[in-house]
Amino acid sequence: MRAVGLVAEYNPFHNGHSYHLQTAKQVSGAEAVVVVMSGNFTQRGEPALFDKWQRANQALAGGADLVVELPIFYAVQPGTHFAAGALRLLAALGVDEVVFGAEHPEWDFARLVTAEDDFQRQGFKDFRATYATQFNQALAEKTGVSLVDPNDILAFSYYKAARDLKLPLKLRPIQRRGADYHDQTISGEIASASAIRQAALAGEDVATVVPPQTAADLANLRVVPGWAALYPLLRNHLIQAPVGYLAQSYLMSEGLEYRMKAAAERNLSFDGFLRAVKTKRYTYARLLRVCLYTLLELDQEAVERAMANPYLHVLAFNDRGRDYLHTVKKDLAYPLLTKVTADQKEGLVNADYRAGKLYQTFTPVEQDVKHAPVIKLSRKNH
Numbered sequence: 001m002r003a004v005g006l007v008a009e010y011n012p013f014h015n016g017h018s019y020h021l022q023t024a025k026q027v028s029g030a031e032a033v034v035v036v037m038s039g040n041f042t043q044r045g046e047p048a049l050f051d052k053w054q055r056a057n058q059a060l061a062g063g064a065d066l067v068v069e070l071p072i073f074y075a076v077q078p079g080t081h082f083a084a085g086a087l088r089l090l091a092a093l094g095v096d097e098v099v100f101g102a103e104h105p106e107w108d109f110a111r112l113v114t115a116e117d118d119f120q121r122q123g124f125k126d127f128r129a130t131y132a133t134q135f136n137q138a139l140a141e142k143t144g145v146s147l148v149d150p151n152d153i154l155a156f157s158y159y160k161a162a163r164d165l166k167l168p169l170k171l172r173p174i175q176r177r178g179a180d181y182h183d184q185t186i187s188g189e190i191a192s193a194s195a196i197r198q199a200a201l202a203g204e205d206v207a208t209v210v211p212p213q214t215a216a217d218l219a220n221l222r223v224v225p226g227w228a229a230l231y232p233l234l235r236n237h238l239i240q241a242p243v244g245y246l247a248q249s250y251l252m253s254e255g256l257e258y259r260m261k262a263a264a265e266r267n268l269s270f271d272g273f274l275r276a277v278k279t280k281r282y283t284y285a286r287l288l289r290v291c292l293y294t295l296l297e298l299d300q301e302a303v304e305r306a307m308a309n310p311y312l313h314v315l316a317f318n319d320r321g322r323d324y325l326h327t328v329k330k331d332l333a334y335p336l337l338t339k340v341t342a343d344q345k346e347g348l349v350n351a352d353y354r355a356g357k358l359y360q361t362f363t364p365v366e367q368d369v370k371h372a373p374v375i376k377l378s379r380k381n382h
Helices: 015-028 052-061 079-092 109-122 131-143 150-165 193-201 212-219 227-240 256-266 270-277 284-295 300-307 319-331 342-346 350-359
Strands: 003-008 032-038 066-070 097-102 170-175 312-318 374-376
Touching: 003 015, 003 079, 015 032, 015 097, 015 170, 032 052, 032 079, 032 319, 052 066, 052 212, 052 312, 052 374, 066 079, 066 319, 079 150, 097 150, 109 131, 109 150, 150 170, 227 256, 227 270, 227 284, 256 270, 256 284, 270 284, 300 350, 312 319, 342 350
Parallel strands: 003 032, 003 097, 032 066, 097 170, 312 374
Antiparallel strands: 066 312
């Protein structure tokens, strides 16, 4: 059985994701769709609107056959690390083709990766601007292309990761359909996830842009996850912990711990805290990631150790997903987990266990230990 691979956050699952799933299966000719999906926190470091189990269930209802978690140490990262982690897991699962959306699928992304190699060899060190800004300026001068659209940036990251890791994957960008990634308005049948979240939380009807399962979940949403609720925990930690201890947090650098500690002491709101910490050197996404890793008390060594020991945590599957797992499980290079044990929470999956416990600020549902996958089998298998 051949499978096509997808990488997703599904925050939440919407009609654009349905289109992606169906198109991926059509253009690849694969029998099964395997999705590597972020856990409870997004790439930007924000808590997802629904927990990973609800979103995996939405994915199954929308056409996925097997959903595997992208661990937090891959999921909450800049594009290159995010892409590398996702592709490693898909390759380990025996997937040979990955389909993803891009604003400009016609671009030669492999050539753009080579252009970045040239940029890095020049050793640009302008601390007044982010690396991405500097690279885009050089890229535009050399190729006439600028990587500013989110899905183009991620497509670039997939090509770079596949090349650097020497993964035997066919990468197929397809035209992203519908609203712009950052579009905050809803028109037509496909809207951005951010527009859907904004509209749903404002009490607007979004049934035309999401499948029935997502619509039902939105109707039953009682607590809205967000950093405003997590900030008291972060603030207390920043105030109480010694600066030297904070400096060890993953992604903390260049004295940022001093700015964060001072900002926490002066600001009672998370928005005020972020504004106080923000400089041109750091994007908001970078700062949110630092906040999350700091709150989880994960340092460089812990994250690197986790990255060196990846695993395949199954979140959901249907008949085809189960059959596909049966065909590949004997050849898996990474541990396959269907239920996290008490021992694993202290070792292999400790980072995700911590993240799950933090996410329980918003839900009473246990996120890892002994939580079985979402299973949807046909009647004949019952």
